[in-house]
Amino acid sequence: MLREFCEQELKPRAKEVDRTGRQVPALLRWMGELGFFGIPFDQKYGGAGAGEVGYCILMQELNRACPSTATIIGAHIGIAAMSLYLDGSEALKQKYLPDLCAGRTIGAFGLTEPNAGSDAAGIQLRATLEADAYCLNGQKLWITNGPIADVVMVLAVTDPSLGARGGATCFVVEANTPGFAAGQPERKMGLHGSPTSLLNFDAVRVPKANVLGEVGLGFVTFMKTLDIGRVSLGAATLGGAEEALEASLRWVKARSQFGRAIAHMQSVQFMLADMATEIEALRALVYRTAWLVDNGQPFVKEAGMCKLLGSETASRCIDRALQIHGALGISREFALERGWRDARIAEIFEGTNEIQRIVIAGELLHERGVRIRP
């Protein structure tokens, strides 16, 4: 059903989504009604209880069809709703998760700031306690779903003397709160249909009840969420790479040069073989890691690998597919060109691949008693 929906409803619209820079809200609501958004979550919050494996299948299929839509949903479910699911109080979960799962509301995850990208601990957005509410002041940058979100999970500094580690707290902020404003969507190379923007907080009052997790432990919640998010991002890149291989296999049969289908050229065959090999390695890594998550086993190192291998595999595979398509590969009339532009950000967002290497190396060395600093 998921594959069918993606092929029939998402893929045919993907070009238009790229051109206009927006996904139709009704389509997102429809996906919510079909239950796509609750896949990883418990049934008592309106979820499907299909765990990380189920969620990875969703992201893989979505990204095959429309990377912009997959990114909207990845931010909405994979990190925004996930942070709430992981560490939110029962009351907060009951209040927000059913609407997020049903697509009645869209979520965003606010971590990055102008001066805090890879150095996420460098955040400066302040939250000061005033009677029964926190007052938030500052900015978030490059926030996926910023312009369309109803609910934003925001990391803010509650104790500057401690900084991010022990002095940062996570808040659930409703977008209609006075003082909250999302900027215009940024102009980007790809993922045009996934709006990214600045978020401005000007004395935004958030009730104490909307503290997600414990005061001072927000950084832990955010990092934990990103760890899980890397697995499903790996799954999404797997879908993008598979799509590139499928498109290439169709083209090499159809295109003839030098009197025969280019499928008979070894330069082409070897590119196909490398793509398929990398894709199978990625598939094994992603689903093994998702299994680790679902079985309560350590997965941080493997999650970093999913994101690192996945984003680079997708970029390489789509680049090879573009080469196989020759000049048609760079034409905006064809999906491949869009896929090529869309894929590149996966090597950067949700922790650059350099940060993933630091995470992986950190885990390897930590197992041997060495603590590293970025």
Next chain:
Amino acid sequence: MDFALSDEQKMCTAVFRDFAEKEVAPTAEHTDQEETPPTALLAKAAAQGFLGATVPEQYGGAGMDYFTYILLVEQLAKHCLSTATTIGIHTMLSAMTIVDGGSQAVKQNYLPRLAAGELGTFALSEPEAGSDPGALQTRAVRVHDHYRLDGVKAWVSNAGPAGVHVVVALTDPRARHHGLSAFVVDAQTPGIFLGQREPTLGLRGMDLRTVYFEDCRVPAENLLGEVNHGWALVQRAFQRVRLSLAAAGLGAAEGALALGVRFATERRQFGVPIAQKQAIQNYVADCAVEIEALRHLVHYTAWQADQGQDYEASASMAKYLGARVARDTANKMLQVHGGYGFSDEYAISRIYRDVRALRLLGGTDEIQRFAVARDLFEPEGLALQP
């Protein structure tokens, strides 16, 4: 043996750099957004003699040698690859093919116009003939004192604004690419129809179109070289444009590296400029090493061309390496930019899109490698088939 540039070459480089920084750099983003050739900029380039760079002075050109020409392309490409390739195709493919094969009258008629700023094309590729010249189908049939052209040419650069087309067509279809002839055709000639501007990933400032020839009548004296000997003209045109594209790759890579170095100097994370991180240092160092290797190959190839030596293999190697180095450098420097690299507000994302076309344009990576391999096996008595 002397690796230093001559005083004259240094002086030319300074002039080219000055033009590129003052005129090309400020227009590059606009050219990309408007998706149209930078008309005003090209007029200024023509006034400097750059559109007739290698055209002999007697035909209104600047009479540069190839070495000086690649110094020009390198400087242009540092700031705008669209401009560098538009001028490269105009000069190396269009104007120089006329220099190579045109009669005295044809040269006197067309070259001053091209040098003065009318753009030229080189209409060779067809929908069914990209890498394979043997699959070309456009026909040229002699009828009394003219040739009648019929066929479809794909991916013709500079097609929209062009004043002059160089068209390659079959005069002897049975001989396949050994039955090709080249013609110079006024863009105003009846029977030429332009397709829509092809929307592309990068090089958006280059006007790429399909061009249709239907009963297009070209005077017989517009034949370039001898009838059925067009393939030799095409091969020499390929060598020239590959050298030019290699220099464009060099310039684009240098431009990308400069942006990455500046960003890594200014961007602070973890309390230091990110240039202090070894991962960043390694990216920058790897790119610099590849750029220097490329520079020497490009210079050597241009020197061979100026010496009148056979530079076909060098041109293929340089073009292949140039496309790869430009791509790797743009890719790594985009990574250095982090999220900013994905933003249209930063030039690195444009360069990253632009350089991708270098691996396809003027012969794909696969065709260049085939050409290099073919030359290696030829002395062994083995003729490689593509």
